[in-house]
Amino acid sequence: MKIGRQAHRASAISTSSADVIVVRGKDLCKELIGQVSFTDHFWLLLTGNLPTPAQRLVLDATLVAIAEHGLVPSVQAARMTYAAAPEALQGAVAAGILGCGSVILGASADAGVLLADVVTRSATVPLRDAAAAAVGELRAAKRPIPGYGHPLHKGEDPRATRLFEVATQAGLGDQHRAAARMVQELLPELTGKALVMNVSAAIPAVLLDAGFPVGALKGVPILARTASLVAHLLEEQLKPVGFVLSHAGSQAVGYDGVVPPGFTAEKS
Amino acid sequence: MKIGRQAHRASAISTSSADVIVVRGKDLCKELIGQVSFTDHFWLLLTGNLPTPAQRLVLDATLVAIAEHGLVPSVQAARMTYAAAPEALQGAVAAGILGCGSVILGASADAGVLLADVVTRSATVPLRDAAAAAVGELRAAKRPIPGYGHPLHKGEDPRATRLFEVATQAGLGDQHRAAARMVQELLPELTGKALVMNVSAAIPAVLLDAGFPVGALKGVPILARTASLVAHLLEEQLKPVGFVLSHAGSQAVGYDGVVPPGFTAEKS
């Protein structure tokens, strides 16, 4: 079945012959393996160009910042899945990645769209007005302001602060960081709540200042968490807790439906 | 429901307070963000220690080597999935990762187990005998020899050759590389086929020589391909081919079942 127009029929990422693998115009074996870092390669795959040192520094910093934060829901989903299906590590990683969604890790991408919108608007109006307008539209649509507030880090999110320092040291322009700060400044007035910028606003702020493509922002926490998921699944092989997690979960949630006549629940 | 003994109830990867996030004993913000590369961080997450320069070089090389090889099945699955469900980039990445299995990318892990087995056996018998015994057991169990042969690269796999060069330049020991070469040397005699080592044998050879944990080998192509999948999904947003791929697939496979009386297929 043919779906859509299908006018475009090419990819610009890789081609190969029996002897040469080309990635983004470069000979993989002669120009990349052993010569560029994995972070360089990720930037190259996305953009077609190797990063500058400043771009590499900022991308490394964001990937390191977001990779690991303990037994978050996606890690628990992955470890339970691996305990149940140890034949397929890829399935457990996939289960963990599926939890990188709009509520948990996807906020980075949504915050990036907001910050890019503020920067675009600020070409014609003062930054404060641009931020107020962009936030106002989200509020009017009853949508959350992505990238502000955190369940654990009630004050400053230390990862956000550190990422801004790294971007400043790298000498990047700061249009998107300024937009992120302005949104934070306006939030008490616009929403009645003093929410602090979290890592999900800081990541797009520093990456967009580095020229990272906005459409790939959602991939940054996904790639970072994949590294962490592999580490947790290695630990799960050696010191399993997957069924400890699910047992604790099942103990924490009761049953509030009806039961048949004569049924007696046991202590488990 | 309680499954298993659940004696162990701890993880050693991360903890945090309101102010500090600890990853493998280090303060994430003060000691890691902006100071280590993502590849360093992956090694740290897996092993509890930052890599040496030689270890980092080899890990980067393997991740770069295996990240991208064009429109392989897992990339096609991801791009079709994204075309059908653009609201969930994480789902399209997950669909791609699910294709990192025993036949396609999982061979790295299987080959690693083989090479580690050969090295262990070679403590007490000559390497040739160790390799012959390990391969012989796979043959007896009618299991394939993982890491040798490739549908496209019939001669030398250029990525394998390059990874060996990098490992040598890094000054690593070469026990597992020697085992990989010995298996290749013996294959014509043991199997009747002159299969050449591919990237899936070279990756574990150089990583195990660097001290990488064998239980995490399967995670290397998964992490590497995640970077590539994000790049393909960014391209899919800008220049979509997901439904081109599925249309071509459906044209290549006919229908050989029965049809109801009077049914006439149309050209599509």
Add this chain to the structure above:
Amino acid sequence: MKIGRQAHRASAISTSSADVIVVRGKDLCKELIGQVSFTDHFWLLLTGNLPTPAQRLVLDATLVAIAEHGLVPSVQAARMTYAAAPEALQGAVAAGILGCGSVILGASADAGVLLADVVTRSATVPLRDAAAAAVGELRAAKRPIPGYGHPLHKGEDPRATRLFEVATQAGLGDQHRAAARMVQELLPELTGKALVMNVSAAIPAVLLDAGFPVGALKGVPILARTASLVAHLLEEQLKPVGFVLSHAGSQAVGYDGVVPPGFTAEKS
């Protein structure tokens, strides 16, 4: 880490003792196994009550209607994934389900929200005005009208027609079917295109007329396609085409990036 308020801590679906498994208040072994159909059980799991014969008839009809439509993208993703990772059938099914998204099969749920909206509005204004207003809001927000048009079935979608017949035979009320017909009638005038109702509008129309919960509509194509995916993966074991599909896909999409000096692509 504690996320959200967590005030509610119970589920009403199932509980058990060592002797009795309770599902929605019923003794699984004494009251359900061998006595109700899987379709009955699905309705019970969702709503807490067994369906009436009319409800069962309509739910069966929708599941049968949407289960299978040949080598659609999600089936191709699943078959390629299984070819690459035959150790994990669950992973191949998951890859297929991930393609039940907003563009392909999720339209059922979106169309259900539209039809429910039209019915709600029609409590206070004539149906024509209710439908025009609901469609108008989608148009104003530049969102597609879900459930109308089909790449293959340009005229009437025969599955939609048949589902409406079944619902009429079942003696259900027809508020949502009337809403679906009214939207179709208005589309030429409101959009300039005469798009015909497809199966994704017919499914929610008949299910909502039967009292099916709107929040579970997205699960109907997912459950139905799971049955089909299992059948395709059984066929893939016996007569594999997974790599035929991916080969055809890779042949249909060229490379339009740059190449290194001297690189020559081969015929593949």
Add this chain to the structure above:
Amino acid sequence: MKIGRQAHRASAISTSSADVIVVRGKDLCKELIGQVSFTDHFWLLLTGNLPTPAQRLVLDATLVAIAEHGLVPSVQAARMTYAAAPEALQGAVAAGILGCGSVILGASADAGVLLADVVTRSATVPLRDAAAAAVGELRAAKRPIPGYGHPLHKGEDPRATRLFEVATQAGLGDQHRAAARMVQELLPELTGKALVMNVSAAIPAVLLDAGFPVGALKGVPILARTASLVAHLLEEQLKPVGFVLSHAGSQAVGYDGVVPPGFTAEKS
């Protein structure tokens, strides 16, 4: 890239024209929708034939038996995933399905292979010897005996007992049920443990006695659990517990790694 021989290039499951959708040789709209149950359709998709009443009864019974068992790991993974990524119900279902693995629900398929093996061997030796030989081979390979024992149901698994009753009432032959009983009888002697047959042995026993294809056994719990997952995700929309589950899990698992100087964990 061309992988494998690709000699076969057809599927026998479905084809269509603009007017007619053919599924397994039948006109979907005229012969199936509104006339067969979803369970009938699943059997048809798998085998090419509609089931007999006895076959339908047994397949319905197994799907009902295995669909739901409370907050099992795969349900928890799905509910956490949905809480984190509510934009993609399909992703949460997929995360749950990924936990249908060799340890948890995949035992049905492994047990089916064992029972089929026992039946095959019993063509030439007494059933007791056939069962002893098949179990002996698993023991020799240090593999578990799939389908016996349960963490909660220490005595008889009531679902297993009930499924056998249903199969007997349906009038099916009982070769595979006899094999399952014989394995149970021999286990104390062969393994030193009196493990009772659980639902994962009963499901393949009754389905294989009904003529169900052994290669599709793994799909039965997957399809059944998909129904349950959709119900849990509907409940998660209305009465969320996803983050309650993950909070409880994180409280149950401590941190046993090192911490930086001066770090103090807080009560969370």
